[in-house]
Amino acid sequence: MxxxxxxxxxxxxxxxxxxxxxxxxxxxxxxxxxxxxxxxxxxxxxxxxxxxxxxxxxxxxxxxxxxxxxxxxxxxxxxxxxxxxxxxxxxxxxxxxxxxxxxxxxxxxxxxxxxxxxxxxxxxxxxxxxxxxxxxxxxxxxxxxxxxxGRPAESFKIITEDREYEENMMSLLTSARADVYIGFNLYPTFSAPAVLAVLRSLADRGVKIRVLSAPSSDEVEIVKQLHNAIEFRISAFQTDVQMMIVDGKDMLFSNAARSQARKSGINIRTNLSGMVSFMHNIVADVWLDSREYILELETLQQSIVLNRCAGAVKGKMQERGIEVELGNKMMGRSGVLHKFDIISPGTETSNRIAISFLAHSDPETTGTRLMESKIKLLDCEPIELVVGMLVKQGESDGAVNKLARAVGLRIVQASDPEELAELVFHEIEKRY
Structure with missing residues:
Protein backbone atom coordinates (compact mmCIF):
# COMPACT_ATOMS: atom_id res chain seq x y z
CA MET A 1 0.00 0.00 0.00
CA GLY A 150 -21.53 22.01 10.20
CA ARG A 151 -20.76 24.30 13.14
CA PRO A 152 -17.23 25.67 13.75
CA ALA A 153 -15.09 23.57 16.05
CA GLU A 154 -14.67 25.08 19.50
CA SER A 155 -11.11 25.75 20.59
CA PHE A 156 -9.26 27.30 23.53
CA LYS A 157 -5.67 28.34 22.87
CA ILE A 158 -3.21 29.72 25.43
CA ILE A 159 -0.71 32.21 23.95
CA THR A 160 2.66 32.77 25.58
CA GLU A 161 4.59 35.09 23.26
CA ASP A 162 3.98 38.64 22.01
CA ARG A 163 4.53 37.69 18.38
CA GLU A 164 2.04 34.83 18.54
CA TYR A 165 -0.47 37.17 20.22
CA GLU A 166 -0.06 39.74 17.43
CA GLU A 167 -0.42 37.08 14.72
CA ASN A 168 -3.64 35.83 16.28
CA MET A 169 -4.90 39.39 16.64
CA MET A 170 -4.35 40.15 12.95
CA SER A 171 -5.83 36.87 11.73
CA LEU A 172 -8.89 37.33 13.94
CA LEU A 173 -9.34 40.96 12.85
CA THR A 174 -9.16 40.16 9.16
CA SER A 175 -11.82 37.47 9.62
CA ALA A 176 -14.42 40.02 10.82
CA ARG A 177 -17.59 40.21 8.75
CA ALA A 178 -20.14 42.11 10.85
CA ASP A 179 -18.82 43.72 14.03
CA VAL A 180 -15.79 44.06 16.31
CA TYR A 181 -15.64 45.07 19.97
CA ILE A 182 -12.29 46.23 21.38
CA GLY A 183 -11.87 46.93 25.09
CA PHE A 184 -10.76 48.07 27.53
CA ASN A 185 -7.51 49.65 26.36
CA LEU A 186 -6.69 50.67 22.82
CA TYR A 187 -3.08 51.57 23.53
CA PRO A 188 -0.58 50.10 22.82
CA THR A 189 -1.75 46.71 21.47
CA PHE A 190 -4.48 47.88 19.12
CA SER A 191 -2.87 51.21 18.15
CA ALA A 192 -0.02 49.81 16.03
CA PRO A 193 -0.11 51.29 12.48
CA ALA A 194 -0.81 47.90 10.88
CA VAL A 195 -3.75 47.27 13.22
CA LEU A 196 -5.20 50.74 12.65
CA ALA A 197 -4.94 50.22 8.89
CA VAL A 198 -6.93 46.98 9.19
CA LEU A 199 -9.53 48.66 11.42
CA ARG A 200 -9.98 51.45 8.87
CA SER A 201 -10.25 48.91 6.04
CA LEU A 202 -12.88 46.93 7.95
CA ALA A 203 -14.86 50.10 8.64
CA ASP A 204 -14.73 50.97 4.93
CA ARG A 205 -16.21 47.53 4.18
CA GLY A 206 -19.11 48.20 6.55
CA VAL A 207 -17.89 46.26 9.57
CA LYS A 208 -19.13 48.00 12.73
CA ILE A 209 -16.20 48.67 15.07
CA ARG A 210 -16.71 49.78 18.67
CA VAL A 211 -13.73 50.70 20.83
CA LEU A 212 -13.96 51.06 24.62
CA SER A 213 -10.91 52.66 26.16
CA ALA A 214 -9.58 54.85 28.94
CA PRO A 215 -8.68 58.36 27.76
CA SER A 216 -4.96 59.01 27.50
CA SER A 217 -2.63 61.38 25.69
CA ASP A 218 -1.34 58.41 23.66
CA GLU A 219 -4.76 57.91 22.10
CA VAL A 220 -5.85 61.47 21.36
CA GLU A 221 -4.54 61.62 17.78
CA ILE A 222 -5.84 58.13 17.00
CA VAL A 223 -9.33 59.06 18.15
CA LYS A 224 -9.22 62.29 16.14
CA GLN A 225 -8.24 60.44 12.96
CA LEU A 226 -10.66 57.53 13.21
CA HIS A 227 -13.68 58.70 15.21
CA ASN A 228 -15.84 59.23 12.12
CA ALA A 229 -15.22 55.67 10.90
CA ILE A 230 -14.96 53.93 14.26
CA GLU A 231 -17.10 54.45 17.37
CA PHE A 232 -15.10 55.33 20.49
CA ARG A 233 -16.38 55.48 24.04
CA ILE A 234 -14.66 56.03 27.37
CA SER A 235 -14.86 52.82 29.31
CA ALA A 236 -16.72 52.94 32.59
CA PHE A 237 -14.71 49.83 33.48
CA GLN A 238 -11.10 50.80 34.23
CA THR A 239 -8.75 47.81 33.95
CA ASP A 240 -5.62 46.53 32.24
CA VAL A 241 -7.65 43.77 30.58
CA GLN A 242 -7.59 43.85 26.79
CA MET A 243 -9.98 41.90 24.63
CA MET A 244 -11.28 41.76 21.11
CA ILE A 245 -14.53 40.02 20.18
CA VAL A 246 -15.25 39.43 16.49
CA ASP A 247 -18.75 38.80 15.19
CA GLY A 248 -19.77 37.69 18.69
CA LYS A 249 -18.12 34.30 18.05
CA ASP A 250 -14.34 34.55 18.48
CA MET A 251 -12.35 36.29 21.22
CA LEU A 252 -8.78 37.33 21.96
CA PHE A 253 -8.18 38.07 25.66
CA SER A 254 -5.22 39.27 27.74
CA ASN A 255 -4.97 40.33 31.36
CA ALA A 256 -1.27 41.27 31.05
CA ALA A 257 -0.48 44.82 32.17
CA ARG A 258 0.03 47.12 29.19
CA SER A 259 3.64 47.81 30.13
CA GLN A 260 4.55 44.13 30.49
CA ALA A 261 5.25 41.29 28.06
CA ARG A 262 2.45 38.90 27.12
CA LYS A 263 4.08 36.03 28.98
CA SER A 264 3.48 37.85 32.28
CA GLY A 265 -0.28 37.38 32.07
CA ILE A 266 -2.99 35.04 30.79
CA ASN A 267 -3.50 35.36 27.05
CA ILE A 268 -6.04 33.27 25.19
CA ARG A 269 -7.86 32.96 21.91
CA THR A 270 -11.10 31.04 21.99
CA ASN A 271 -14.43 30.54 20.27
CA LEU A 272 -15.99 28.59 23.14
CA SER A 273 -19.57 29.76 22.74
CA GLY A 274 -20.38 30.04 26.45
CA MET A 275 -17.27 32.04 27.30
CA VAL A 276 -17.44 34.35 24.26
CA SER A 277 -21.16 34.98 24.74
CA PHE A 278 -20.61 35.84 28.43
CA MET A 279 -17.80 38.31 27.67
CA HIS A 280 -19.68 39.76 24.70
CA ASN A 281 -22.64 40.58 26.96
CA ILE A 282 -20.32 42.25 29.50
CA VAL A 283 -18.65 44.42 26.84
CA ALA A 284 -22.00 45.33 25.29
CA ASP A 285 -23.36 46.40 28.71
CA VAL A 286 -20.25 48.47 29.47
CA TRP A 287 -20.60 50.09 26.04
CA LEU A 288 -24.16 51.21 26.81
CA ASP A 289 -23.04 52.68 30.15
CA SER A 290 -20.03 54.52 28.73
CA ARG A 291 -19.65 58.07 27.48
CA GLU A 292 -18.86 59.24 23.98
CA TYR A 293 -15.08 59.47 23.80
CA ILE A 294 -15.02 62.29 21.28
CA LEU A 295 -17.33 64.46 23.41
CA GLU A 296 -15.20 63.87 26.49
CA LEU A 297 -12.08 64.50 24.42
CA GLU A 298 -13.45 67.87 23.34
CA THR A 299 -14.17 68.74 26.98
CA LEU A 300 -10.65 67.67 27.95
CA GLN A 301 -9.12 69.83 25.22
CA GLN A 302 -11.26 72.78 26.31
CA SER A 303 -10.04 72.32 29.88
CA ILE A 304 -6.44 72.44 28.70
CA VAL A 305 -7.09 75.69 26.80
CA LEU A 306 -8.95 77.25 29.74
CA ASN A 307 -6.12 76.30 32.11
CA ARG A 308 -3.73 78.11 29.76
CA CYS A 309 -5.99 81.18 29.89
CA ALA A 310 -5.99 81.09 33.69
CA GLY A 311 -2.21 80.74 33.73
CA ALA A 312 -1.81 83.71 31.36
CA VAL A 313 -4.10 85.91 33.47
CA LYS A 314 -2.31 84.91 36.67
CA GLY A 315 1.03 85.80 35.08
CA LYS A 316 -0.25 89.22 33.99
CA MET A 317 -1.62 89.90 37.48
CA GLN A 318 1.70 89.08 39.11
CA GLU A 319 3.56 91.28 36.62
CA ARG A 320 1.17 94.13 37.44
CA GLY A 321 1.69 93.56 41.18
CA ILE A 322 -1.85 92.33 41.80
CA GLU A 323 -1.86 89.78 44.59
CA VAL A 324 -3.01 86.22 43.85
CA GLU A 325 -4.13 83.98 46.70
CA LEU A 326 -2.48 80.61 47.18
CA GLY A 327 -5.13 78.00 46.44
CA ASN A 328 -8.31 78.35 44.41
CA LYS A 329 -11.10 77.43 46.84
CA MET A 330 -13.36 79.67 48.89
CA MET A 331 -15.64 78.70 51.77
CA GLY A 332 -19.24 79.76 51.22
CA ARG A 333 -21.75 80.70 53.95
CA SER A 334 -23.34 77.29 53.46
CA GLY A 335 -20.11 75.58 54.51
CA VAL A 336 -19.43 74.33 50.97
CA LEU A 337 -15.99 74.87 49.44
CA HIS A 338 -16.34 76.48 46.01
CA LYS A 339 -13.60 76.18 43.40
CA PHE A 340 -12.51 79.07 41.17
CA ASP A 341 -9.62 79.37 38.70
CA ILE A 342 -8.03 82.41 40.39
CA ILE A 343 -8.76 84.26 43.64
CA SER A 344 -7.37 87.69 44.52
CA PRO A 345 -7.75 89.15 48.04
CA GLY A 346 -8.91 92.51 46.73
CA THR A 347 -8.05 95.88 48.32
CA GLU A 348 -9.36 98.29 50.95
CA THR A 349 -11.84 99.62 48.42
CA SER A 350 -12.77 96.39 46.61
CA ASN A 351 -14.01 92.95 47.59
CA ARG A 352 -12.21 89.72 46.95
CA ILE A 353 -12.16 88.88 43.27
CA ALA A 354 -12.86 85.39 41.95
CA ILE A 355 -12.21 84.44 38.34
CA SER A 356 -13.76 81.48 36.49
CA PHE A 357 -13.21 80.34 32.93
CA LEU A 358 -15.88 78.42 31.02
CA ALA A 359 -16.25 77.08 27.49
CA HIS A 360 -19.51 77.66 25.65
CA SER A 361 -21.31 74.46 24.75
CA ASP A 362 -24.96 73.76 23.97
CA PRO A 363 -27.43 76.19 25.59
CA GLU A 364 -28.55 73.70 28.27
CA THR A 365 -25.01 72.84 29.39
CA THR A 366 -23.81 76.43 29.25
CA GLY A 367 -26.85 77.62 31.18
CA THR A 368 -26.22 75.02 33.89
CA ARG A 369 -22.60 76.13 34.27
CA LEU A 370 -23.57 79.78 34.48
CA MET A 371 -26.20 78.98 37.10
CA GLU A 372 -23.55 77.11 39.10
CA SER A 373 -21.35 80.23 38.89
CA LYS A 374 -24.25 82.36 40.14
CA ILE A 375 -24.78 80.03 43.11
CA LYS A 376 -21.08 80.27 43.98
CA LEU A 377 -21.31 84.07 43.83
CA LEU A 378 -24.34 84.25 46.11
CA ASP A 379 -22.91 81.76 48.62
CA CYS A 380 -19.52 83.52 48.81
CA GLU A 381 -20.70 87.16 48.94
CA PRO A 382 -19.31 89.70 49.29
CA ILE A 383 -17.07 88.93 46.30
CA GLU A 384 -16.78 90.09 42.72
CA LEU A 385 -16.94 87.38 40.09
CA VAL A 386 -15.37 87.67 36.64
CA VAL A 387 -16.41 84.96 34.18
CA GLY A 388 -14.39 84.41 31.02
CA MET A 389 -16.29 82.50 28.34
CA LEU A 390 -14.46 80.83 25.45
CA VAL A 391 -16.80 80.70 22.46
CA LYS A 392 -16.34 78.96 19.13
CA GLN A 393 -15.14 80.91 16.12
CA GLY A 394 -18.05 82.66 14.43
CA GLU A 395 -20.44 81.81 17.26
CA SER A 396 -23.08 84.45 17.97
CA ASP A 397 -22.65 86.45 21.17
CA GLY A 398 -26.41 86.71 21.51
CA ALA A 399 -27.00 83.26 22.99
CA VAL A 400 -24.27 83.74 25.62
CA ASN A 401 -25.48 87.24 26.55
CA LYS A 402 -29.04 86.04 26.84
CA LEU A 403 -28.01 83.26 29.23
CA ALA A 404 -25.83 85.67 31.22
CA ARG A 405 -28.69 88.13 31.65
CA ALA A 406 -31.00 85.31 32.72
CA VAL A 407 -28.74 84.42 35.65
CA GLY A 408 -27.59 87.99 36.38
CA LEU A 409 -23.92 87.66 35.41
CA ARG A 410 -21.66 89.78 33.23
CA ILE A 411 -19.60 87.62 30.90
CA VAL A 412 -16.32 88.43 29.15
CA GLN A 413 -16.12 86.37 25.97
CA ALA A 414 -13.81 85.72 23.03
CA SER A 415 -13.07 82.92 20.57
CA ASP A 416 -9.29 83.26 20.81
CA PRO A 417 -7.71 82.06 24.13
CA GLU A 418 -5.06 84.81 24.16
CA GLU A 419 -7.67 87.49 23.48
CA LEU A 420 -9.88 86.08 26.23
CA ALA A 421 -7.01 86.18 28.72
CA GLU A 422 -6.31 89.80 27.78
CA LEU A 423 -9.95 90.86 28.15
CA VAL A 424 -10.33 89.13 31.55
CA PHE A 425 -7.15 90.81 32.82
CA HIS A 426 -8.47 94.22 31.78
CA GLU A 427 -11.66 93.54 33.78
CA ILE A 428 -9.50 92.78 36.85
CA GLU A 429 -7.42 95.93 36.32
CA LYS A 430 -10.60 98.03 36.48
CA ARG A 431 -11.17 96.83 40.03
CA TYR A 432 -7.75 97.96 41.27
Missing amino acids: CQPSSAFCREARRYTEQSSGWPRRADKRIAMITSVRDLGKMYYSGAYEALAAAKARGVAVEIVTEIDLPALEIVKHYEFAEIRHRAESKMKMVLKDEEEALITVSGGTEEEVALWTYSQSFASAMQSIASNEFNAGIDLASISTALKT
Missing part, protein backbone atom coordinates in the same frame (compact mmCIF):
# COMPACT_ATOMS: atom_id res chain seq x y z
CA CYS A 2 2.98 2.30 0.34
CA GLN A 3 3.59 4.02 -2.98
CA PRO A 4 7.22 4.71 -4.00
CA SER A 5 6.37 8.39 -4.55
CA SER A 6 5.79 8.89 -0.81
CA ALA A 7 9.22 9.44 0.73
CA PHE A 8 7.61 9.82 4.15
CA CYS A 9 5.94 6.44 3.94
CA ARG A 10 9.05 4.72 2.53
CA GLU A 11 11.28 6.14 5.25
CA ALA A 12 8.77 5.36 8.00
CA ARG A 13 8.55 1.74 6.86
CA ARG A 14 12.32 1.40 6.43
CA TYR A 15 13.08 2.57 9.96
CA THR A 16 10.22 0.54 11.40
CA GLU A 17 11.56 -2.64 9.81
CA GLN A 18 14.96 -2.13 11.41
CA SER A 19 15.28 -3.42 14.98
CA SER A 20 16.64 0.00 15.92
CA GLY A 21 13.83 1.91 14.19
CA TRP A 22 12.55 5.12 15.85
CA PRO A 23 9.16 3.86 17.14
CA ARG A 24 10.68 0.81 18.76
CA ARG A 25 13.39 2.83 20.48
CA ALA A 26 11.14 5.64 21.73
CA ASP A 27 10.97 6.06 25.51
CA LYS A 28 8.98 9.27 26.07
CA ARG A 29 7.26 10.80 23.08
CA ILE A 30 6.69 10.42 19.36
CA ALA A 31 5.41 13.57 17.66
CA MET A 32 4.14 13.54 14.08
CA ILE A 33 2.99 16.14 11.56
CA THR A 34 1.64 14.29 8.56
CA SER A 35 -1.23 13.89 6.12
CA VAL A 36 -4.23 11.60 6.48
CA ARG A 37 -3.15 9.99 3.22
CA ASP A 38 0.15 8.90 4.78
CA LEU A 39 -1.62 7.78 7.96
CA GLY A 40 -3.70 5.48 5.76
CA LYS A 41 -0.58 4.06 4.11
CA MET A 42 1.21 3.64 7.44
CA TYR A 43 -1.74 1.58 8.70
CA TYR A 44 -0.68 -1.16 6.29
CA SER A 45 3.08 -0.61 6.35
CA GLY A 46 4.02 -1.76 9.84
CA ALA A 47 4.44 1.76 11.21
CA TYR A 48 0.95 1.55 12.75
CA GLU A 49 1.86 -1.54 14.81
CA ALA A 50 5.13 0.06 15.94
CA LEU A 51 3.33 3.21 17.07
CA ALA A 52 0.67 1.19 18.91
CA ALA A 53 3.40 -0.84 20.63
CA ALA A 54 5.18 2.35 21.66
CA LYS A 55 1.96 3.67 23.20
CA ALA A 56 1.54 0.38 25.07
CA ARG A 57 4.99 0.95 26.59
CA GLY A 58 3.86 4.33 27.92
CA VAL A 59 5.20 6.50 25.08
CA ALA A 60 3.05 9.54 24.30
CA VAL A 61 2.02 9.59 20.62
CA GLU A 62 0.97 13.02 19.28
CA ILE A 63 -0.29 13.39 15.70
CA VAL A 64 -1.12 16.63 13.86
CA THR A 65 -2.98 16.22 10.57
CA GLU A 66 -5.68 17.80 8.44
CA ILE A 67 -9.05 16.14 9.00
CA ASP A 68 -12.19 16.11 6.86
CA LEU A 69 -15.20 13.76 6.96
CA PRO A 70 -13.56 10.91 4.95
CA ALA A 71 -10.42 11.26 7.10
CA LEU A 72 -12.40 10.40 10.24
CA GLU A 73 -12.63 6.79 9.01
CA ILE A 74 -8.82 6.62 8.86
CA VAL A 75 -7.86 8.41 12.07
CA LYS A 76 -10.33 6.38 14.16
CA HIS A 77 -7.87 3.47 13.83
CA TYR A 78 -5.27 5.54 15.69
CA GLU A 79 -7.31 5.57 18.90
CA PHE A 80 -4.13 5.13 20.95
CA ALA A 81 -2.77 8.53 19.82
CA GLU A 82 -3.79 12.09 20.68
CA ILE A 83 -4.73 13.65 17.35
CA ARG A 84 -5.16 17.34 16.55
CA HIS A 85 -6.51 19.01 13.40
CA ARG A 86 -4.47 21.65 11.55
CA ALA A 87 -4.33 22.78 7.92
CA GLU A 88 -2.02 20.50 5.97
CA SER A 89 1.62 21.55 5.90
CA LYS A 90 4.11 20.94 3.08
CA MET A 91 6.58 19.79 5.73
CA LYS A 92 5.93 16.48 7.47
CA MET A 93 7.92 15.13 10.37
CA VAL A 94 8.30 12.39 12.95
CA LEU A 95 10.24 13.18 16.12
CA LYS A 96 11.41 10.71 18.76
CA ASP A 97 12.28 11.84 22.27
CA GLU A 98 13.64 15.17 20.95
CA GLU A 99 16.74 13.40 19.64
CA GLU A 100 15.84 11.75 16.34
CA ALA A 101 13.97 13.31 13.41
CA LEU A 102 12.51 12.19 10.10
CA ILE A 103 11.43 15.14 7.94
CA THR A 104 10.01 15.31 4.44
CA VAL A 105 9.27 18.40 2.36
CA SER A 106 6.96 18.42 -0.65
CA GLY A 107 8.65 19.68 -3.78
CA GLY A 108 5.68 19.16 -6.07
CA THR A 109 2.50 17.18 -6.55
CA GLU A 110 4.14 13.74 -6.39
CA GLU A 111 7.65 14.58 -5.22
CA GLU A 112 9.06 14.62 -1.71
CA VAL A 113 12.53 15.05 -0.30
CA ALA A 114 13.27 13.18 2.95
CA LEU A 115 15.84 13.82 5.69
CA TRP A 116 16.61 11.59 8.65
CA THR A 117 19.01 12.68 11.39
CA TYR A 118 20.06 11.70 14.88
CA SER A 119 20.82 15.18 16.23
CA GLN A 120 19.48 16.25 19.60
CA SER A 121 19.82 19.98 18.90
CA PHE A 122 18.04 19.69 15.54
CA ALA A 123 15.35 17.35 16.85
CA SER A 124 14.76 19.60 19.85
CA ALA A 125 14.28 22.62 17.59
CA MET A 126 11.86 20.65 15.40
CA GLN A 127 10.01 19.49 18.52
CA SER A 128 9.26 23.13 19.38
CA ILE A 129 7.62 23.54 15.96
CA ALA A 130 5.68 20.30 16.36
CA SER A 131 4.52 21.29 19.87
CA ASN A 132 3.29 24.68 18.65
CA GLU A 133 1.35 23.01 15.84
CA PHE A 134 -0.09 20.44 18.25
CA ASN A 135 -1.10 22.99 20.90
CA ALA A 136 -2.66 25.23 18.26
CA GLY A 137 -4.64 22.36 16.74
CA ILE A 138 -8.26 21.37 17.35
CA ASP A 139 -8.81 18.13 19.22
CA LEU A 140 -10.32 15.20 17.36
CA ALA A 141 -13.65 15.21 19.22
CA SER A 142 -14.25 18.89 18.48
CA ILE A 143 -13.36 18.70 14.80
CA SER A 144 -15.43 15.55 14.45
CA THR A 145 -18.48 17.28 15.95
CA ALA A 146 -17.89 20.33 13.78
CA LEU A 147 -17.67 18.27 10.58
CA LYS A 148 -20.84 16.31 11.40
CA THR A 149 -22.92 19.32 12.50
